[in-house]
Amino acid sequence: MKKIGFLSFGHWRDAAGSQTRSGADALLQTIELAEAAEELGVDGAFVRVHHFERQLASPFPLLAAIGARTSRIEIGTGVIDMRYENPLYMAEEAAAADLISGGRLQLGVSRGSPETVLLGAEVFGYRPAEGQSAADAAREKTEIFLAAIGGAKVARTDPARTGFSGGLAVQPQSPGLRRRIWWGSGTRATAQWAARAGMNLQSSTLLSEDTGVPFDQLQAEQIELYRQAWRDEGHDWEPRVSVSRSVLPITEEIDRIYFGDQAHEDQVGLLEGVRSRFGRTYAGEPDRIAEELAADAAVRAADTVLFTVPNQLGVAYNARILETITRHIAPAIGWSAVQPAGRGKP
Incomplete structure (x- = not known):
């Protein structure tokens, strides 16, 4: 049974048409x-993290x-750039x-995505060690973070104050959190590394x-390599796999005005000197989108699908998009709604 969620980049700009001015x-x-x-x-609410934007x-x-403010929905990120983080403070947060x-x-x-800022993590005070790449720094910090939330002793007591020497873990600890960490992977090799590290x-x-090959096939191959690496590593629990899709259903004339020309196929080009492939946008009638997503190899392979939302159009508009997805699109990919929860906690 698949889960679905929304993924918001949280754009804001004081411009005509924007419902998020600040x-x-x-x-x-x-x-x-x-x-x-x-x-x-909907099963999940996820947010993207970008600095200096x-x-x-x-x-x-x-x-x-x-x-x-909620009681059931999963909450998450997609993704936090670990180059900017203090992994022990992040473990507490x-x-x-x-x-x-x-x-x-x-x-x-x-490791994060390409940015407009120059050496942003270094502005935050984090400079890679000599000979260490940005990706290496992100993975090293991730390993420290994983150990910390897993309860590892990362500090020592002060004998002058306690009368003994012993190990200390960061506090608080949250049981089960270690198995709910995901690695955002842009290559087959990093997906295999994530499996070896025990991350979703x-x-x-x-x-x-x-x-x-088309984007969905390349992504499905990445997922299979990840799952094989997971099996080879011998972890004693089943991981989760998510993919994200840009889905813009058109059910009213205002949708056609906004998104009528937004549908496109995969995009291929050079990014930071590397030939890269970016997934397509699905825009059109809900039934047609449902049929196309049902045939998407990576959507079939994943257990969780995140739908990006045009957040600057406001809450009511995006809630209507999500309602269309839950009624007309998500059931075609194997999702079934749980009993909706009431708003907020008592």
Whole structure:
């Protein structure tokens, strides 16, 4: 049985037509959309993290707020760029958000995507070690983070104050969180690394490799390699795999005005000197989108599908998109709604 969720980049801009004119608008409307999505039976509310841009940037206050205002929906990221993070402080924040939500955090982490900022992580004070790439730095921090949320002793007591020497873990700890961490992977090799590290897989809509096959087939191959690496590693639990899709159903004239010319096929080009493939946009009548997604090899292979939303069009508009997806599109890919929860906690 598949799960579905929405993925918001949280764009905000004081421009004509934008319903999110400020950072406050983007944050508060994300919380409201998560509440509306939960009422529709959607399984997950996920946010993208970008620094130095008019988008969502600091996820943990937002995730904690969503967790406090909802009761069932999963809350997560897709993804946090680990180059910017202090992994031990992040372990404390993640555990706190998970405890507030009652164990619903599904945290996606990775090396991050191409940025407009120059050396952004270094501006935050994090410079890779000599000879270490940005990707290496992100993976190293991820390993420290995973150990910390798993309860590893990462510090020592001060004998002068305690009278003994012993190990200390970060606090609080949230049971089960270690198995709800996802790695956002843009290649087959990093997907295999994620499997060996014992993380769930978020397959990126931007794959920084291209073998000439359609995007969904390349992504499905990545997923199979990940699952084989997982089996080879001998983990004693079953991982989850998500893919994201840009889906813009057209049911009213206003939808046609916004998205009538948005449908396109895979895009292929050079990104940072690497031939890359970007997934297509599905725009059109809901029944046709449902048929196309049902034939998508990676959608079939994944257990979770995240639908990106045009958040600047506002909560009501995006809730209508999600309602169309739940009624007319998601059932075609193997999803069935749970009993919708009431809004908020008693």
